[in-house]
Amino acid sequence: MSAIIEIKKLTKQYADGYRALDDISVQINEGEIISLLGPNGAGKTTLISIICGLTTLTNGSVTIAGFDVVRDYRKTRSLIGLVPQEMTLEPFETVLGTVNLSRGLFGKKQDRAHIENILRQLSLWDRRNTQIRELSGGMKRRVLIAKALSHEPKILFLDEPTAGVDVDMRRDTWTVIKDLKRRGVTIVLTTHYIEEAEEIADRVAVINGGKIILIEEKNELMKRLGTKQLCVELEKPMTDIPKSLIRFDIQIENSGSRLLYRYDASMKSTDVHSVLAALATENIVIKDLQTYESSLEDIFVDLVAKEKN
Amino acid sequence: MNIYAMRAIYHFEMARSFRAPLQSIASPVISTILYFVVFGSAIGSRMTMIDGVPYGVFIVPGLIMLTVIIQSVANASFGIYFPKYLGTIYEPLSAPISPWEMVIGYVGAATTKSIALGLIILAVSYLFVPITIAHPLVMLFFLFITSVAFSLLGFIIGICSRNFEQLNIVPTLILTPLVFLGGSFYSIKILPQVWQTITLFNPAVYLISGFRWAFFDVSDVPVTLSLVAIGLFSALLLGIVSWIFSTGYRLRN
Numbered sequence: 001m002s003a004i005i006e007i008k009k010l011t012k013q014y015a016d017g018y019r020a021l022d023d024i025s026v027q028i029n030e031g032e033i034i035s036l037l038g039p040n041g042a043g044k045t046t047l048i049s050i051i052c053g054l055t056t057l058t059n060g061s062v063t064i065a066g067f068d069v070v071r072d073y074r075k076t077r078s079l080i081g082l083v084p085q086e087m088t089l090e091p092f093e094t095v096l097g098t099v100n101l102s103r104g105l106f107g108k109k110q111d112r113a114h115i116e117n118i119l120r121q122l123s124l125w126d127r128r129n130t131q132i133r134e135l136s137g138g139m140k141r142r143v144l145i146a147k148a149l150s151h152e153p154k155i156l157f158l159d160e161p162t163a164g165v166d167v168d169m170r171r172d173t174w175t176v177i178k179d180l181k182r183r184g185v186t187i188v189l190t191t192h193y194i195e196e197a198e199e200i201a202d203r204v205a206v207i208n209g210g211k212i213i214l215i216e217e218k219n220e221l222m223k224r225l226g227t228k229q230l231c232v233e234l235e236k237p238m239t240d241i242p243k244s245l246i247r248f249d250i251q252i253e254n255s256g257s258r259l260l261y262r263y264d265a266s267m268k269s270t271d272v273h274s275v276l277a278a279l280a281t282e283n284i285v286i287k288d289l290q291t292y293e294s295s296l297e298d299i300f301v302d303l304v305a306k307e308k309n
Numbered sequence: 310m311n312i313y314a315m316r317a318i319y320h321f322e323m324a325r326s327f328r329a330p331l332q333s334i335a336s337p338v339i340s341t342i343l344y345f346v347v348f349g350s351a352i353g354s355r356m357t358m359i360d361g362v363p364y365g366v367f368i369v370p371g372l373i374m375l376t377v378i379i380q381s382v383a384n385a386s387f388g389i390y391f392p393k394y395l396g397t398i399y400e401p402l403s404a405p406i407s408p409w410e411m412v413i414g415y416v417g418a419a420t421t422k423s424i425a426l427g428l429i430i431l432a433v434s435y436l437f438v439p440i441t442i443a444h445p446l447v448m449l450f451f452l453f454i455t456s457v458a459f460s461l462l463g464f465i466i467g468i469c470s471r472n473f474e475q476l477n478i479v480p481t482l483i484l485t486p487l488v489f490l491g492g493s494f495y496s497i498k499i500l501p502q503v504w505q506t507i508t509l510f511n512p513a514v515y516l517i518s519g520f521r522w523a524f525f526d527v528s529d530v531p532v533t534l535s536l537v538a539i540g541l542f543s544a545l546l547l548g549i550v551s552w553i554f555s556t557g558y559r560l561r562n
């Protein structure tokens with residue numbers, strides 16, 4: 001796979017002296033979906049802003065398809081679409097008006113058919129003549145995506161595209177992203193939901209304190225880091241784990257009234273199903289069920305601990 | 310060159326004005342009519358002729374200049390400040406556009422609106438007083454260059470302002486007094502000698518005088534001096550804009 005974005009020894013120090021990015025080097029491959037995973041303040045938005053030309057860099061370089069983002073900004077920027085983190089839209093403009101403006105800004109001739117296509121795909125076509133201030137939050141987010149796609153970019157950046165949106169909107173966004181990938185668009189998205197990275201990314205880069213602390217194929221990462229717990233409250237306490245359940249990694253807690261099953265988040269739900277089926281076969285009555293997911297926080301603690309070793 | 314981008318910004322800015330026609334066209338036209346009623350008819354009828362021109366006619370060039378200057382600054386400064394305020398500026402900043410292409414889009418739109426406004430006010434004036442224009446081409450040139458220069462000034466103010474209050478400081482505290490005291494409604498020749506000399510430091514004097522010469526063939530200062538002055542002023546503004554862009558000042562972190 002060939003790298004479409006090459007980030008070399010990139011450092012960003014803001015005017016107040018704060019070092020938001022510290023000597024970052026990453027390659028992003030053409031056609032992949034890469035997720036930048038990190039807590040608030042990690043430097044995700046700063047990294048994207050430098051690549052898109054919104055923020056100046058202090059040291060290092062970024063090239064896109066071989067062109068430098070500072071020197072050859074016309075070439076690099078016309079390849080990029082950006083969905084910003086904040087909902088920034090002109091309230092009195094219409095949906096169609098603002099999407100056409102985007103296409104023009106990126107140096108493309110108006111193309112009604114293409115714009116109609118995008119708006120239909122994002123369920124915005126019926127609202128094309130509506131002023132943006134009349135739209136709901138989810139709709140506004142779609143407009144931002146439509147604007148970013150208006151000039152047919154080769155690379156799409158989405159900065160926390162699903163923060164604070166409802167489930168439907170999140171699914172729709174994922175569908176759009178997967179569809180773009182199918183058409184060969186490279187996608188970089190930031191998120192602090194591990195679930196999101198899990199759902200759509202090919203690779204995950206974990207960023208914290210301005211440094212990339214890990215970059216890996218998602219499947220590998222999930223296997224290593226994502227553990228879930230199934231917690232089963234029992235009607236009657238038990239002293240020993242029945243034979244049929246021994247092959248699962250199960251512990252007894254709370255003087256026998258609770259079973260804890262640890263499993264891999266990347267595994268199929270059939271594993272949970274097998275545990276529950278086994279419990280039923282043993283005629284063990286379940287009072288309550290809960291699952292816990294290892295949070296990003298846990299993962300960081302894990303990662304940092306491992307880095308120290 | 311990114312022609313499509315310049316065109317897109319230009320159209321967007323023009324559309325913004327048409328969305329609020331009351332603010333962009335009706336309000337300057339109404340205040341102009343008020344000036345005519347008060348200065349032209351009520352007071353003007355008791356004034357003597359200035360340089361052989363009846364007072365009601367004499368004030369037409371000054372009135373046009375006043376509106377064009379104030380509206381150029383207001384339009385252009387708001388045009389660039391508002392996207393900064395909303396955050397929508399992220400888009401032109403991340404687009405393949407050079408800073409000067411942005412200037413052409415924003416300042417071009419503000420200039421177009423000012424010229425249109427100047428011509429509308431001239432047309433409205435015809436309803437009140439008979440006017441003959443001695444040098445129509447020179448008149449149009451002054452209208453054009455004034456609109457460009459003050460739209461540039463507005464652009465600079467919009468970029469440098471951090472809030473709405475700062476946006477209004479220069480127009481209210483500097484521009485309006487300078488234009489009023491620059492002979493919009495009188496010839497500086499009627500001032501005492503000392504004030505005449507002091508007034509010559511007011512750049513608005515050269516503009517208004519030159520513009521008036523285009524109408525009536527009479528002026529307070531030689532018309533060539535007016536042309537040199539507006540030329541220098543425009544050059545200074547262009548210098549400031551390129552300095553702003555070379556530093557990334559207040560647009561990019």
Ligand SMILES: Nc1ncnc2c1ncn2[C@@H]1O[C@H](COP(=O)(O)OP(=O)(O)O)[C@@H](O)[C@H]1O
Pocket residue numbers: 014015016018020038039040041042043044045046047562
């Ligand atoms: N304009 C700025 N000036 C100074 N510090 C900033 C600026 N923008 C962001 N920062 C700081 O840089 C760090 C990274 O911010 P950001 O890239 O927005 O993080 P993320 O998007 O991962 O939440 C934060 O600590 C933030 O406070």
Ligand SMILES: [Mg+2]
Pocket residue numbers: 044045046085159
């Ligand atoms: Mg962010």
